[in-house]
Amino acid sequence: MDYEQAVLQGDRRALARLITLVENDAPQGKQILDALFPHSGKAHIIGITGASGSGKSTLVNSMVADVIDRYPEAKVAVIAVDPSSPFSGGAVLGDRIRMRAIVESARVFVRSMASRGALGGLAHNTQAVSLILDAAGYDFIVIETVGAGQSEVEIARLAHTVLVVEAPGLGDDIQAAKAGILEIADILVLNKADRPGVDATEMALKGMLSMGYPIAEAEERSWVPPIQRTIATEAEGIGELVNAVSAHAAFLKGGTGWKRRDQVHLETFLRGLLQRKLQMEWQQIIDKGEYQSIFQQVYTRHLAPYEAIARIQP
Numbered sequence: 001m002d003y004e005q006a007v008l009q010g011d012r013r014a015l016a017r018l019i020t021l022v023e024n025d026a027p028q029g030k031q032i033l034d035a036l037f038p039h040s041g042k043a044h045i046i047g048i049t050g051a052s053g054s055g056k057s058t059l060v061n062s063m064v065a066d067v068i069d070r071y072p073e074a075k076v077a078v079i080a081v082d083p084s085s086p087f088s089g090g091a092v093l094g095d096r097i098r099m100r101a102i103v104e105s106a107r108v109f110v111r112s113m114a115s116r117g118a119l120g121g122l123a124h125n126t127q128a129v130s131l132i133l134d135a136a137g138y139d140f141i142v143i144e145t146v147g148a149g150q151s152e153v154e155i156a157r158l159a160h161t162v163l164v165v166e167a168p169g170l171g172d173d174i175q176a177a178k179a180g181i182l183e184i185a186d187i188l189v190l191n192k193a194d195r196p197g198v199d200a201t202e203m204a205l206k207g208m209l210s211m212g213y214p215i216a217e218a219e220e221r222s223w224v225p226p227i228q229r230t231i232a233t234e235a236e237g238i239g240e241l242v243n244a245v246s247a248h249a250a251f252l253k254g255g256t257g258w259k260r261r262d263q264v265h266l267e268t269f270l271r272g273l274l275q276r277k278l279q280m281e282w283q284q285i286i287d288k289g290e291y292q293s294i295f296q297q298v299y300t301r302h303l304a305p306y307e308a309i310a311r312i313q314p
Contacts, residue, residue: 003032004088007136010108015136019111024126029297039135041262043077044249047159049181054167055191058232063245064236067140078102078110079129081146101105109138110271119186124276127158127269128131143282156184157268160261161248163241165189166205182208185225189242193229193237202227223251285312 003021006014021029048056058081064076102108111133112125133141145155156162163206164185169192182205190202203268205227226244230237252258285291294311297303303311 003028004035007032007036008133010137015132016111017108017206019027019129019132022124022132023113025125033132036132036135040131043130043134043141044161044245044247045130045134045141045143045159045265047143047145047155047162048165048188049155049162049184050165051167051170053170054165056144056165056234059163059165059189059191059230059238060142061102061240062230062235064108064142065240066235068072068102068105068107071139074140075107075109075135075138076102076140076142077133078108079126079143080110080112080135080143081144082112082114083128086157092211100276108195109133121197126273127265130158131269141182156266160252160258161186161245163187163189163245165191165194166201168195168201186223186248187241188227189241190229191232194234198229202229221238224250290310 001014001019003014003018018029018032022033023029048060050056060078060080064078067074067076078239103110111129113129130141130143141154143159162184164181164187166188167190188209190198190205192198209225209227228237228241228244232238232242248257252261263286291312294303294308298305298308
């Protein structure tokens, strides 16, 4: 199968198969991704993160439904990163049941990815998959992170617009601030706004925002993350949230923010590939008998750790 042409022509089956190849680090998948790469760079990547139980999957379902209704020609892809089973290593896909309303649309492509132990709320090949979907012509790519809480800041290096989802009653507002999650938010979503305590939670979030947080580029300091209340199960506040996402994209494109975030995306991708390559080379070193011999000397205290590392040759 000519995967490159099939994907460019909108063949969803070919797209799904190619993503599987890339997820499995197959050489063919890497070659096709390189061939498709010049066609990427057009999609608006939207990251959605937040604590487990905040209603991220339901929020994604409502947002995508609004977008495809609002923009008749738009195509939307969803990458839903799920925690891996500690037994099988596969993804736990229960949240995808709540996306049933959008997967029936021919303009929506939903892909679940197992985190496979990767930190940061993403899977190892999330960025590679997003590049494929971008090249395939999807205008919006929504990435929903695992929902582990404190380790989810990696999405800021991958998305143009980051939504941090909170909900009343989770008791993690202060913890989220400590973890730095609020610092990556372009938009704060206060979901399940019909619950008791929503006013107190919003006041806490406003208080944290008023304290300020570090932003790398001075140009982006003029963007104040709005707090948008939603009830995703009823689609309340979703239209306003999509408006806020559009406003943030316009803000970035009005200056250098959009290009700068694209640069961060690609630099992060290259660094990740290089890191994995070095890890594979290191594994080859470990597999050599020389390493085992040196380790035994360290274990018996006949060789010091730093001296041991100096003796190991690639």
